Amino acid sequence: MIEEPYRWVEAIATRRDYIEMQLATGSPVVALGYDEGILLLTVGQQKLFEIYDRIALGAIGHPGDIERLRMAAIELASTEGFTRSAADVSLRRLAYYSLSPVMKNAFEQIYGAPFLARLLFVEIGTSPADDLFLEVEYDGAINLRSSDGGNRPFAVLAATKKSAEQMAGLLSKRFQSGKDLPATLDLALDAWTVGQLKTDEAMPGEEELRRQRSERLGSGTVSAAVLERNTNRAVLFRAVEGSKLAPLIPK
Amino acid sequence: MDGKQALDFGASSDFPSLLRRHGLLGPVAQIGPMNTRAEIVPTESTTILAFKFSDGVLVAGDRRATSGNTVVYDRADKVLEIDRRSIMAIAGVPATAWEMARVLEHSFQFFRRTQLQEMSVDGKVRALSKLLRDNFGFALQGVGIVVPIFATYDVKASPSGRLYFYDAMGAQFEATDFAATGSGSPAVRGILYYENTWGKKPLQKISEDEAVVVALRALDTASEADTATGGIDRHAKIFPIMKIVAAEGIRTLPEEKIAELFQNRVA
Numbered sequence: 001m002i003e004e005p006y007r008w009v010e011a012i013a014t015r016r017d018y019i020e021m022q023l024a025t026g027s028p029v030v031a032l033g034y035d036e037g038i039l040l041l042t043v044g045q046q047k048l049f050e051i052y053d054r055i056a057l058g059a060i061g062h063p064g065d066i067e068r069l070r071m072a073a074i075e076l077a078s079t080e081g082f083t084r085s086a087a088d089v090s091l092r093r094l095a096y097y098s099l100s101p102v103m104k105n106a107f108e109q110i111y112g113a114p115f116l117a118r119l120l121f122v123e124i125g126t127s128p129a130d131d132l133f134l135e136v137e138y139d140g141a142i143n144l145r146s147s148d149g150g151n152r153p154f155a156v157l158a159a160t161k162k163s164a165e166q167m168a169g170l171l172s173k174r175f176q177s178g179k180d181l182p183a184t185l186d187l188a189l190d191a192w193t194v195g196q197l198k199t200d201e202a203m204p205g206e207e208e209l210r211r212q213r214s215e216r217l218g219s220g221t222v223s224a225a226v227l228e229r230n231t232n233r234a235v236l237f238r239a240v241e242g243s244k245l246a247p248l249i250p251k
Numbered sequence: 252m253d254g255k256q257a258l259d260f261g262a263s264s265d266f267p268s269l270l271r272r273h274g275l276l277g278p279v280a281q282i283g284p285m286n287t288r289a290e291i292v293p294t295e296s297t298t299i300l301a302f303k304f305s306d307g308v309l310v311a312g313d314r315r316a317t318s319g320n321t322v323v324y325d326r327a328d329k330v331l332e333i334d335r336r337s338i339m340a341i342a343g344v345p346a347t348a349w350e351m352a353r354v355l356e357h358s359f360q361f362f363r364r365t366q367l368q369e370m371s372v373d374g375k376v377r378a379l380s381k382l383l384r385d386n387f388g389f390a391l392q393g394v395g396i397v398v399p400i401f402a403t404y405d406v407k408a409s410p411s412g413r414l415y416f417y418d419a420m421g422a423q424f425e426a427t428d429f430a431a432t433g434s435g436s437p438a439v440r441g442i443l444y445y446e447n448t449w450g451k452k453p454l455q456k457i458s459e460d461e462a463v464v465v466a467l468r469a470l471d472t473a474s475e476a477d478t479a480t481g482g483i484d485r486h487a488k489i490f491p492i493m494k495i496v497a498a499e500g501i502r503t504l505p506e507e508k509i510a511e512l513f514q515n516r517v518a
Contacts, residue, residue, distance in 0.1 A: 050364050074364045075269060082266075082357045083275050233335075235360070 011110045019138050022116050026060030026159045027220070028167060028195030031122045031133055032175070033153025034184035037228040037236070038122050038131060041188040043220040050237040052077035053086045054124050055094075056227055060157050061117030061138070069099065069117055086234060091123035095134050095142055104140025114138055120157040124227035124236055128153060128177075153177075158195045166203060167195045185224065186250045189213055222249065264365050266358035267382065276354065280388025280395075296479030297329060297342040298435030300469055301400050301414055302443055302454045303428055304462040307497030308402040308412040310338045311466040313435070313474065314489055315481030316345060325481060330492045334359045335500045336404040337375060342433030343397035343419075347389065351382050351397060372405040376415050376423055384421035398432045404496045410455070412496060428454055435473030435480035442469045459495070460512060463504065466493060467517045483513060 027044040040048045040058050047066065049057045051073050059066040076098050081089045099119075107114045115138050123132040133145040133155035147153040154171045158164035171191050179187070193213040194203065204212065224240040240248075270276035296317045301310040312329035315322060330340045331352045339355060341348035358378050362370040370378070379401055389395035401415045401423075415423050416430040424430075428447050431439040446465055447454045457465070467483065470491050474482025483490055490513065493504040 046367075049367075052364075071365060074361065078266065078357060078361050078364070079270065079273055079275060082270065082353070 008110070012108065015107070015110060015114060016139070019114060019116055020160070022062070023060055023118060023138075024159045026118070026157075028159065028163065028192050029058035029060065029120055029157040030167065030171075030188040030191045030195075031058065031120060031155045032171065032184055032188045032191070033128060033131060033147065033177075035178050035180055036230055037226050038124055038153065039181065039184050039188055039224060039226050040122060041185065041192060041222065041224045043192060043217065043222050046223060048223055048225040048239070050225070050235075050239070051121070052081060052089050053235050053237070054227065055089070055091050056122050056225055056237050058120045058122075058157055059117055060159060061115070065115045065117040066119075069103075069115060069119060072102075073099065073121075091121050091132050091134055092144075095121060095136055095144075099136055100140040100142055102140075103136065103138065107139040118157055120155055122155070122227060124229055126229075128229075154191075156191065156195065160199060162199050163195045163197065166197065167191045170194050170203070181226070182248045182250060185245075185248055188224075189217070189222070189249065264362050266361040267354055267385070269361070270354070279385040280392070282388045282391055296477075297433035298431070298439055298470055298473040298477065298480040298482075299329060299340040299342050299400055299433050300431040300436070300439045300443065300466060301338075301340060301402050301426075301429065302447075302462070302465075303410065303412045303414060304454055304457050304459065306459055307404060307495050308338075308414055309459075309462045309466060309493060309495050310340050310400065310402050311470060311491050311493045312340050313470055313481040313491050314484075315479065317479045320478075325484060325487070325489055328492055330494050332356075332494070332501050333375075336496055338402045338494055338496055338501060339379065340400045340402070340432075341397060342399070342436075344395045347386060347395035348397045348399065351379070351386070351399070354382060355379055372403055372408070372413055375403060376401060376413075379415075380417065380421040380423045382421075383417055383419065387420050390419045400430050400432055402496050404498060406498065411498065431469075433480070435470075435477035438473045438476060439469045442472055463493060463509060463512050464516045467491070467509070467513055471517065483517075485518070 027042055029042045032039050040056055047059050049070050051057050057070060073094060076094055077089045103115050106112060117138055119136040121134045125131050129148045131147045131153055135143040145151050145155050152175050156164050156167040158167055174187055190209060193209060193216060196216060222245060224245055226238050227236045267276055299312045301308055310330050314326050316324040316327040330338060333339050333356045339352050359370050386395055396419050398419055399417055403413050404411050405413050414426040414430055416426055416432055417423050429443040471482050474480040490506055490509045495502045
């Protein structure tokens with residue numbers, strides 16, 4: 001019976017394997033800081049979203065689960081922003097206080113359905129040191145990366161742990177501060193391509209990477225969104241439309 | 252509110268009902284039995300006007316806030332930006348009006364974020380109508396009447412500038428050329444009608460500078476007879492707030508520009 005502790009642990013492990021398998025085909029998401037803000041990029045179906053004035057979301061997983069979590073995040077942020085002010089809407093609080101406990105709970109209630117989703121939230125601050133990159137796993141685990149503690153301003157979501165490591169490796173190696181948007185798009189697309197490699201594939205050379213990238217981009221639509229630091233609008237999120245995106249992407 | 256509860260919902264795009272569910276917005280006011288109805292106090296003491304001109308829609312409002320015979324504040328802002336291309340200008344009880352504007356602003360954003368598209372102009376106009384309707388019980392009790400004007404720019408329509416005025420019950424009327432509300436509005440409506448019909452050019456053809464002059468003269472005239480309208484304070488140099496809704500968004504006219512046109516063509 002499931003009441004026995006060992007069975008419960010076993011069931012959780014099985015559930016973990018099941019979820020990882022479900023997420024294994026997801027298209028990676030890259031969040032990358034640049035001179036005027038933060039870029040979010042993915043290829044394929046729409047999964048970059050505006051949550052609040054300064055908060056954006058990228059996700060991998062089942063569209064239905066992503067949608068429920070996205071709606072919850074928007075409702076929480078909007079009610080907070082309405083009752084108090086936009087400045088009081090905090091990504092940390094949203095993730096730690098609201099989303100994580102619910103996701104953990106759903107994951108551990110083994111007779112119920114877990115969330116098949118991996119989320120990456122990005123919050124832009126008044127200066128790059130205040131930027132936050134926050135990942136919430138399907139089991140509620142949170143991985144917080146602030147640019148403050150000497151971290152470079154990027155984060156990734158990938159289908160597997162190995163892919164995420166490879167993407168982060170490439171970004172650490174090639175990231176330079178003060179780049180403009182086209183250069184940042186270029187690097188983000190390279191990172192996305194690396195995230196698509198098979199698990200046993202070694203990191204390709206520059207030329208091979210470029211070849212694979214144009215091959216993969218031929219069969220998918222790039223979608224991108226930015227959080228812009230220096231604008232006089234209150235809403236810092238902006239989806240980069242396809243027509244404006246194409247000329248920015250280096251061939 | 253714990254997280255679990257927040258996730259427990261059917262997808263909704265209506266922000267006011269979300270707020271009500273969390274107890275963050277007052278209840279819809281009930282309309283009591285008619286024999287207990289309080290005397291309606293006409294408290295929409297203000298003058299707000301808006302008209303279409305060659306570049307878009309100009310919305311102007313005086314700055315005075317009154318309570319009975321007392322002037323409470325002489326720098327009130329009654330022309331409020333709701334989103335990039337929408338303005339709500341308010342006559343009525345400030346507490347209710349500003350709260351309505353805040354709900355409306357958040358409603359449009361909430362809709363865009365959840366539905367992944369802008370709310371249509373018709374949807375926006377209707378959203379304000381619904382707020383007024385929900386408030387009507389309070390208006391009947393004499394505590395919270397609001398009579399707004401809503402100006403927006405519909406890139407899909409021609410002419411693109413769209414202008415609506417409402418009554419306190421929430422009925423919406425689209426204005427072809429101009430709208431005015433508040434205690435000083437009868438005079439303003441006369442002036443705008445005259446300008447539009449017998450002026451040198453119809454309002455829709457006049458330039459921005461000409462539009463500012465018309466608005467200044469209209470507000471000055473309104474304040475001549477209506478004590479609740481601030482008009483132009485020549486002593487303290489307080490000018491009306493004027494905003495323009497156009498294709499590129501909303502622009503607030505700088506006070507220096509209004510002052511200059513006032514000096515040269517109105518004073």
